[in-house]
Amino acid sequence: MSIIKVEGLSKVFGKNTKQALKMLEEGKTKEEILKLTNSTVGVNRTSFSVEAGEIFVIMGLSGSGKSTLVRLLNRLIDPTEGKVYIDGENLAAMNKKDLRRVRRTKMSMVFQNFALFPYLTVLDNAAYGLEIQGIDKVERNEKAKKSLEMVGLGGYLEQLPAQLSGGMQQRVGLARALANDPEVMLMDEAFSALDPLIRKEMQDELLDLQETMKKTIIFITHDLDEALRIGDKIALMKDGSIVQVGTPEEILVNPANDYVKKFVQDVDRSKVLTAFNIMKRPETINIDKHGPRVALERMKEEGISSIYVTDSKRNLKGYVTADDASLALKADLKSLVTILKTDAPTVTKETLMNAIFEISHNSTVPITVVEDGKLLGIIVRGAVISALAGQSEVNRNHA
Amino acid sequence: MLNFMENIPEIPLAPYVSKFTSWISDTFAFLFDPLKNEFGDGLEDFADMLAAVPPVIIILIVALIAFFISGKRIGLASFSLVGLLLVWNQGLWEELMLSFTLVLVASLLSIVIGVPIGILMSKSKAAESIITPILDFMQTMPAFVYLIPAVAFFSIGMVPGIFASLIFATPPTVRFTNLGIRQVSKELVEASEAFGSTGAQKLFKVELPMAKPTIMAGINQTVMLSLSMVVIASMIGAPGLGREVLSALQRADVGTGFVAGLGIVILAIIIDRFTQSFTGKKRV
Ligand SMILES: Nc1ncnc2c1ncn2[C@@H]1O[C@H](COP(=O)(O)OP(=O)(O)O)[C@@H](O)[C@H]1O
Numbered sequence: 151m152s153i154i155k156v157e158g159l160s161k162v163f164g165k166n167t168k169q170a171l172k173m174l175e176e177g178k179t180k181e182e183i184l185k186l187t188n189s190t191v192g193v194n195r196t197s198f199s200v201e202a203g204e205i206f207v208i209m210g211l212s213g214s215g216k217s218t219l220v221r222l223l224n225r226l227i228d229p230t231e232g233k234v235y236i237d238g239e240n241l242a243a244m245n246k247k248d249l250r251r252v253r254r255t256k257m258s259m260v261f262q263n264f265a266l267f268p269y270l271t272v273l274d275n276a277a278y279g280l281e282i283q284g285i286d287k288v289e290r291n292e293k294a295k296k297s298l299e300m301v302g303l304g305g306y307l308e309q310l311p312a313q314l315s316g317g318m319q320q321r322v323g324l325a326r327a328l329a330n331d332p333e334v335m336l337m338d339e340a341f342s343a344l345d346p347l348i349r350k351e352m353q354d355e356l357l358d359l360q361e362t363m364k365k366t367i368i369f370i371t372h373d374l375d376e377a378l379r380i381g382d383k384i385a386l387m388k389d390g391s392i393v394q395v396g397t398p399e400e401i402l403v404n405p406a407n408d409y410v411k412k413f414v415q416d417v418d419r420s421k422v423l424t425a426f427n428i429m430k431r432p433e434t435i436n437i438d439k440h441g442p443r444v445a446l447e448r449m450k451e452e453g454i455s456s457i458y459v460t461d462s463k464r465n466l467k468g469y470v471t472a473d474d475a476s477l478a479l480k481a482d483l484k485s486l487v488t489i490l491k492t493d494a495p496t497v498t499k500e501t502l503m504n505a506i507f508e509i510s511h512n513s514t515v516p517i518t519v520v521e522d523g524k525l526l527g528i529i530v531r532g533a534v535i536s537a538l539a540g541q542s543e544v545n546r547n548h549a
Numbered sequence: 550m551l552n553f554m555e556n557i558p559e560i561p562l563a564p565y566v567s568k569f570t571s572w573i574s575d576t577f578a579f580l581f582d583p584l585k586n587e588f589g590d591g592l593e594d595f596a597d598m599l600a601a602v603p604p605v606i607i608i609l610i611v612a613l614i615a616f617f618i619s620g621k622r623i624g625l626a627s628f629s630l631v632g633l634l635l636v637w638n639q640g641l642w643e644e645l646m647l648s649f650t651l652v653l654v655a656s657l658l659s660i661v662i663g664v665p666i667g668i669l670m671s672k673s674k675a676a677e678s679i680i681t682p683i684l685d686f687m688q689t690m691p692a693f694v695y696l697i698p699a700v701a702f703f704s705i706g707m708v709p710g711i712f713a714s715l716i717f718a719t720p721p722t723v724r725f726t727n728l729g730i731r732q733v734s735k736e737l738v739e740a741s742e743a744f745g746s747t748g749a750q751k752l753f754k755v756e757l758p759m760a761k762p763t764i765m766a767g768i769n770q771t772v773m774l775s776l777s778m779v780v781i782a783s784m785i786g787a788p789g790l791g792r793e794v795l796s797a798l799q800r801a802d803v804g805t806g807f808v809a810g811l812g813i814v815i816l817a818i819i820i821d822r823f824t825q826s827f828t829g830k831k832r833v
């Protein structure tokens with residue numbers, strides 16, 4: 151179910167907003183409109199929806215309108231035109247009182263430069279949103295403490311923000327946003343001010359937290375790697391418009407236009423593509439029906455030196471090599487059981503390619519992709535290399 | 550060209566202002582008279598009360614406070630101790646209490662009036678563009694010009710002194726309050742709003758605390774300007790150290806004038822350090 155639905159949302163900064171909107175309809179560019187009307191197009195007629203529980207990344211170069219768009223979602227900036235539905239309520243048409251209610255209970259925000267109150271302790275910072283709601287001190291401190299513990303800052307309650315490192319400060323920002331248990335979290339370049347190592351740590355932590363919290367997160371970044379790492383969906387922005395919305399793989403594999411293609415061409419595919427993307431349908435034989443003779447024939451047909459063995463329900467049993475199969479044939483063995491090898495390398499369909507690369511390097515047989523004991527596919531070494539080089543077709547629609 | 554100017558009759562600006570002033574003083578007499586009488590009496594009573602406390606006690610209390618607000622260093626404390634003892638020794642203690650009363654009450658009123666105006670300015674562009682030139686005007690006018698309407702409204706004594714001081718000394722508090730609030734980082738204001746703050750919550754929980762050091766710097770200036778009115782206000786009969794300076798001036802009595810002036814300087818330094826210590830510099 152989508153929790154946020156945005157329809158034809160625009161923001162024009164400046165005086166001639168009506169005129170600028172009309173020019174947008176006529177297809178004039180942001181640059182032309184700035185020249186003609188002296189108004190800046192911040193966001194240009196965007197429509198999208200966000201599903202409950204997903205991390206929706208909005209990505210784009212600096213000035214592309216990300217911050218404006220995210221501020222339209224909680225109406226820190228009033229839209230020039232369009233609708234923003236949160237849980238079915240149109241925020242854009244709300245009175246002040248309702249708007250405050252939505253901000254207090256449904257959505258909270260994490261800021262690029264942390265935006266902590268320097269005169270308040272870590273605990274009081276985290277409790278700010280609750281204090282605003284008029285929740286009494288005992289209860290709000292308890293809740294704030296809990297969310298600080300979630301981000302690993304349980305031991306810093308009485309410190310002032312200035313006494314903490316950047317990464318820790320942003321944890322406080324995160325805790326403050328979590329404390330009032332919102333449905334939606336808006337994070338505007340929340341990790342961009344942190345140095346790369348800390349940043350990665352925070353990304354991992356956010357993903358960990360998300361495992362248990364299942365919040366809807368709108369995450370803004372200008373960094374494609376970050377977007378690909380944490381996004382369930384990515385919206386790519388340019389000059390105020392959303393150019394493409396899709397899963398990380400869709401964006402990489404199926405760029406909507408040249409702009410997106412250029413944007414993603416430098417990306418390290420090994421960090422994005424998964425086993426699912428590069429596996430192929432395996433040749434198998436059935437241990438319940440087939441013996442060494444069939445195995446050998448099948449291998450000859452396919453020109454391979456080993457073959458995977460499953461049972462009738464496609465549960466992976468192991469593999470046999472051509473050498474073993476012909477020895478077994480000579481010994482007149484009927485069953486594959488005695489020559490079955492079970493040391494095949496195994497990954498899940500979510501395993502990232504950089505991990506697969508390591509495994510395939512050390513293995514003489516194809517890697518198996520297994521889910522619940524069932525063989526989904528295999529990955530041959532060549533597939534890894536060509537996918538890394540961006541040359542091969544890859545599987546889409548990651549289930 | 551010169552002829553041309555001669556043909557224009559002089560605009561009767563001065564009579565207009567006089568008329569306007571007396572109109573105000575007549576129309577608002579119901580307001581000014583009780584201020585003049587009751588408020589004036591109250592001020593004198595307060596000063597008397599201070600003077601009735603044995604000076605040693607006040608001096609020790611001031612020195613003690615000085616010790617603590619200067620981070621337990623003895624510089625300011627010993628200066629306060631010696632300075633105040635000297636004033637006492639010179640027989641100017643009562644005058645000191647009167648001057649202190651004038652500065653205290655004038656400053657408090659300036660703050661009570663100035664901070665809300667500053668807040669209003671920070672919230673409204675229109676208010677800012679109307680009030681800024683008025684503040685400029687108030688500050689560029691020589692201070693003793695305000696004595697004239699002050700006398701017209703409140704005759705002579707401490708009350709017109711405070712009135713003149715208000716006009717002269719309030720602008721820094723207004724300006725710095727406006728500046729302080731406008732300087733609060735945009736992200737912090739957004740953070741406050743994003744969590745659903747009302748306007749008042751935003752003001753009291755974020756903007757004023759963030760602007761506090763700046764506002765305190767403005768208040769410090771206001772207090773110092775009020776203090777400078779101590780001498781000027783003595784021209785319209787405000788009692789205190791200023792009156793001693795003035796009468797010494799009229800008698801060309803250098804010695805007495807210097808001693809009373811020294812008393813003012815001592816008061817000024819102590820008040821300045823005390824108000825500066827509240828600017829919140831110590832907190833990170
Ligand atoms: N308050 C504002 N007034 C005028 N123009 C603005 C304002 N805020 C943003 N803009 C303009 O809107 C565009 C989008 O800005 P922004 O949303 O901050 O981009 P991003 O966050 O992607 O870097 C830019 O061209 C910027 O100059």
Ligand SMILES: [Mg+2]
Nearest residue numbers: 216217218339
């Ligand atoms: Mg931005």
